[in-house]
Amino acid sequence: MTMELITGAEILIRCLKEEGVEYLFGYPGGAVLHIYDAIYVQNDVKHVLVRHEQGAAHAADGYARASGKPGVVLVTSGPGVTNAVTGIATAYMDSVPMVIISGQVPTALIGNDAFQEVDAVGITRPCVKHNFLVKDINKLAETIKQAFYIATTGRPGPVLIDVPKDVTIAKAEFHYPKKVKLRSYNPTVKGHAGQIRKAVDLILSAKRPIIYTGGGVILSDGSPELVELTQLLGYPITNTLMGLGAYPATDKQFVGMLGMHGTYESNLAMHHCDVLIAIGARFDDRVTGKLEKFCPEARIVHVDIDPSSISKNVRVDIPIVGSVPNVLRTMINVIRDEKLKPDAEALARWWRQIDEWRAVKSLSYRASDTVIKPQFVVQKLYEVTGGKAIITSDVGQHQMWAAQYYHFDQPRQWINSGGLGTMGFGLPAAMGAKLAFPDRDVACITGDGSIQMMLQELSTMKQYQTPVKIVNLNNGYLGMVRQWQEFFYQKRYCMTYFEALPDFVKLAEAYGHTGMQIEKPGDVEGALREAFAMKDRTVFLDFLTDQSENVFPMIPSGGSQNEMLLAERDEMISTHDEGMVLL
Amino acid sequence: MNNNNRHMISILLENEAGALSRVANLFSARGYNIESLSVAPTDDETLSRLTLVTYGSEQIIEQIVKQLNKLVDVVKLIDLTETEAIERELMLVKTKATGEQRAEMKRLADIFGGHVLDVTDATYTIELTGAGKKLDNFLRAIEKDAILEVVRSGATGIALGQKALHA
Ligand SMILES: Cc1cc2nc3c(=O)[nH]c(=O)nc-3n(C[C@H](O)[C@H](O)[C@H](O)COP(=O)(O)OP(=O)(O)OC[C@H]3O[C@@H](n4cnc5c(N)ncnc54)[C@H](O)[C@@H]3O)c2cc1C
Ligand SMILES: Cc1ncc(C[n+]2csc(CCOP(=O)(O)OP(=O)(O)O)c2C)c(N)n1
Ligand SMILES: [Mg+2]
Numbered sequence: 054m055t056m057e058l059i060t061g062a063e064i065l066i067r068c069l070k071e072e073g074v075e076y077l078f079g080y081p082g083g084a085v086l087h088i089y090d091a092i093y094v095q096n097d098v099k100h101v102l103v104r105h106e107q108g109a110a111h112a113a114d115g116y117a118r119a120s121g122k123p124g125v126v127l128v129t130s131g132p133g134v135t136n137a138v139t140g141i142a143t144a145y146m147d148s149v150p151m152v153i154i155s156g157q158v159p160t161a162l163i164g165n166d167a168f169q170e171v172d173a174v175g176i177t178r179p180c181v182k183h184n185f186l187v188k189d190i191n192k193l194a195e196t197i198k199q200a201f202y203i204a205t206t207g208r209p210g211p212v213l214i215d216v217p218k219d220v221t222i223a224k225a226e227f228h229y230p231k232k233v234k235l236r237s238y239n240p241t242v243k244g245h246a247g248q249i250r251k252a253v254d255l256i257l258s259a260k261r262p263i264i265y266t267g268g269g270v271i272l273s274d275g276s277p278e279l280v281e282l283t284q285l286l287g288y289p290i291t292n293t294l295m296g297l298g299a300y301p302a303t304d305k306q307f308v309g310m311l312g313m314h315g316t317y318e319s320n321l322a323m324h325h326c327d328v329l330i331a332i333g334a335r336f337d338d339r340v341t342g343k344l345e346k347f348c349p350e351a352r353i354v355h356v357d358i359d360p361s362s363i364s365k366n367v368r369v370d371i372p373i374v375g376s377v378p379n380v381l382r383t384m385i386n387v388i389r390d391e392k393l394k395p396d397a398e399a400l401a402r403w404w405r406q407i408d409e410w411r412a413v414k415s416l417s418y419r420a421s422d423t424v425i426k427p428q429f430v431v432q433k434l435y436e437v438t439g440g441k442a443i444i445t446s447d448v449g450q451h452q453m454w455a456a457q458y459y460h461f462d463q464p465r466q467w468i469n470s471g472g473l474g475t476m477g478f479g480l481p482a483a484m485g486a487k488l489a490f491p492d493r494d495v496a497c498i499t500g501d502g503s504i505q506m507m508l509q510e511l512s513t514m515k516q517y518q519t520p521v522k523i524v525n526l527n528n529g530y531l532g533m534v535r536q537w538q539e540f541f542y543q544k545r546y547c548m549t550y551f552e553a554l555p556d557f558v559k560l561a562e563a564y565g566h567t568g569m570q571i572e573k574p575g576d577v578e579g580a581l582r583e584a585f586a587m588k589d590r591t592v593f594l595d596f597l598t599d600q601s602e603n604v605f606p607m608i609p610s611g612g613s614q615n616e617m618l619l620a621e622r623d624e625m626i627s628t629h630d631e632g633m634v635l636l
Numbered sequence: 637m638n639n640n641n642r643h644m645i646s647i648l649l650e651n652e653a654g655a656l657s658r659v660a661n662l663f664s665a666r667g668y669n670i671e672s673l674s675v676a677p678t679d680d681e682t683l684s685r686l687t688l689v690t691y692g693s694e695q696i697i698e699q700i701v702k703q704l705n706k707l708v709d710v711v712k713l714i715d716l717t718e719t720e721a722i723e724r725e726l727m728l729v730k731t732k733a734t735g736e737q738r739a740e741m742k743r744l745a746d747i748f749g750g751h752v753l754d755v756t757d758a759t760y761t762i763e764l765t766g767a768g769k770k771l772d773n774f775l776r777a778i779e780k781d782a783i784l785e786v787v788r789s790g791a792t793g794i795a796l797g798q799k800a801l802h803a
Contacts, residue, residue, distance in 0.1 A: 174654060175654075175657070178654075178657065178658065178661055179661060179665050182708075183708040186653065186654070203708060235708065236711055236803055237650060237708055237709060237710055237711040237712075238708045359706070360702045360705070360706075361699060361702035361703050361705075361706055363702075364695070364698065365699060368695070
């Protein structure tokens with residue numbers, strides 16, 4: 054018996070079902086009408102109708118980062134796909150698994166400047182892991198299978214599939230391939246045994262070691278292995294902005310985030326270490342500062358699944374290409390089997406040094422009982438949620454305070470745009486995370502600038518009942534930019550002050566949510582408790598915070614890791630290190 | 637160590653629409669140099685062979701190779717500079733060929749192992765193959781004023797010995 058012929062649109066939806074796709078974040082238009090018609094007649098894949106395609110990509114991204122499953126996006130041709138580009142690029146920079154299906158004009162019209170035609174494959178090429186234009190309906194299912202495979206394996210990333218309208222209308226038999234084989238794509242998961250052995254020897258010979266880990270640990274669900282290895286060694290550990298939560302922030306071996314706004318102890322430990330153990334981190338310029346002065350005395354081990362991340366910015370001594378859980382498991386086995394022990398005496402000395410740096414308390418700030426300090430809001434949020442909420446954030450000062458003062462103990466608890474730094478990411482990402490975990494508290498820490506970039510998604514959140522708490526650290530400024538103008542442009546605050554801001558309380562209400570404005574430090578905790586008690590409501594908490602607060606510590610870009618600006622103190626503190634610049 | 641070495645990288649590429657743009661895009665997006673790029677189908681219709689010549693420090697070349705390997709459409713590649721290899725490029729040159737110049741031009745073409753493909757009263761069209769350097773030398777050897785048009789194919793290459801690049 055021959056198989057039934059079904060349309061390309063039906064095939065597409067069947068493929069998503071085969072992939073176990075729970076949510077499709079999208080927005081309709083002419084080129085995808087057939088696909089929407091196929092969505093109409095089924096209930097397996099739930100569609101979330103966003104209010105802007107960028108929101109669709111960010112929501113899918115938030116869903117993916119929270120759940121570990123790929124986020125799936127559906128947009129129409131032309132403006133549909135161009136609107137999604139910022140969201141795709143955001144996912145690309147942070148290596149988030151995502152599949153984007155974009156409608157395209159009919160095959161026969163491609164290249165004719167047809168209505169709503171853009172070269173989607175061309176426009177997205179620099180910001181996707183891979184993309185496809187499907188011109189033949191008989192290749193549709195296979196291509197979708199490949200797209201999911203590529204997006205979710207190796208170093209994850211977004212994959213776009215451009216589907217001309219005639220392909221969605223044409224009919225074919227449906228076979229979903231069980232397996233994919235791509236001769237040209239075969240990520241290395243298992244680390245090289247010889248390299249791992251060499252790395253273990255170097256790691257155990259260290260006198261002043263530090264473990265520096267990043268987003269790769271979270272992307273690979275390698276947190277259990279990381280925790281085991283770190284505790285087996287007793288070494289200090291620091292995380293990048295993308296790596297927070299992979300190691301419990303409340304554990305004593307954790308020395309805080311590193312980099313531009315990292316802690317004093319983490320950056321100095323990096324600067325003075327003799328062995329650096331880099332795991333799933335990519336030596337970003339916000340982390341390394343001035344390259345010539347980066348970890349001057351260190352020999353470096355680097356574990357990464359992407360060979361191009363290794364020795365890209367910083368030459369490493371022992372590269373290991375492989376996946377974090379696999380490589381770390383092997384390391385742990387070698388250490389245990391051979392009963393290897395670190396140099397306890399040197400390690401004790403190193404910890405005494407680190408504790409001295411810690412005693413500087415670089416994250417302290419001047420408390421106030423008249424004006425709300427943004428750091429205080431994050432601290433209270435941490436307390437009120439018992440440290441267990443999923444926190445998304447936008448981009449700016451509030452993002453750094455979220456990273457510094459909410460102590461993430463679990464992976465996939467902290468969701469932010471690090472690589473691209475996309476303002477507007479936080480709110481749709483929170484919606485995506487809430488859909489992935491309806492029973493968990495989800496909060497979006499945002500700023501008065503960022504929140505206005507994706508506000509329209511408040512309407513989507515109403516429609517799909519995704520109760521999220523929005524913590525707006527409202528300083529009236531594009532604070533992060535204002536901070537740079539204060540430090541490096543002699544306080545010429547050009548275009549960073551909002552002379553008009555909406556009434557966020559009314560705005561929240563207009564969208565059918567609850568709004569609160571909080572002006573006094575004494576009301577912060579109460580407001581948060583009240584908001585989180587409203588389990589089924591999205592609550593917009595507009596905290597009017599200190600307008601002049603700055604993020605510290607800070608390594609000005611181009612500085613090295615031992616050149617940090619510390620917070621204004623009653624007295625300038627002096628430090629032992631010559632290179633230190635204080636403000 | 638020379639900080640700006642010339643490397644000839646030979647790539648087996650999926651014969652897919654857009655595959656070439658991915659390679660070209662990579663070079664422009666990451667600011668790598670391309671001196672030449674040549675591409676054509678192979679005996680296997682699913683593959684094309686692309687040869688590119690680039691310059692850069694060892695670290696940059698290492699990144700270029702890694703980034704190229706990362707492209708899903710790149711099946712295999714070899715840095716021919718790392719092995720013994722033959723490099724060949726085709727050049728067509730239209731030159732003036734009048735008076736005394738006419739004999740001299742023919743003589744130079746012969747010395748360089750070239751062939752005259754087309755003759756008019758006033759011009760020769762000469763075909764030359766060889767490594768890029770040899771072609772450069774020919775252009776330097778003839779009078780600058782005599783050159784009317786130059787077309788070069790870009791370098792291609794193949795490793796010496798039994799080693800072969802295949803999918
Ligand atoms: C306003 C602002 C300020 C910032 N300040 C800081 C700062 O102070 N400190 C800071 O750290 N960052 C900061 N950032 C973020 C910074 O821009 C980078 O995004 C971040 O440092 C990169 O983190 P990462 O190295 O963990 O890499 P990621 O981007 O998370 O990359 C992950 C790495 O892991 C690898 N990987 C993926 N999967 C696996 C696997 N299975 N196995 C092994 N490896 C894998 C990838 O190949 C890649 O190399 C800031 C960003 C903004 C917007
Ligand atoms: C889409 C986008 N445009 C511009 C920027 C540059 N930028 C980085 S932080 C920032 C200010 C953010 O202001 P706000 O959201 O109020 O946060 P704050 O720093 O005040 O906490 C700007 C404009 C960006 N990161 N993203
Ligand atoms: Mg602000």
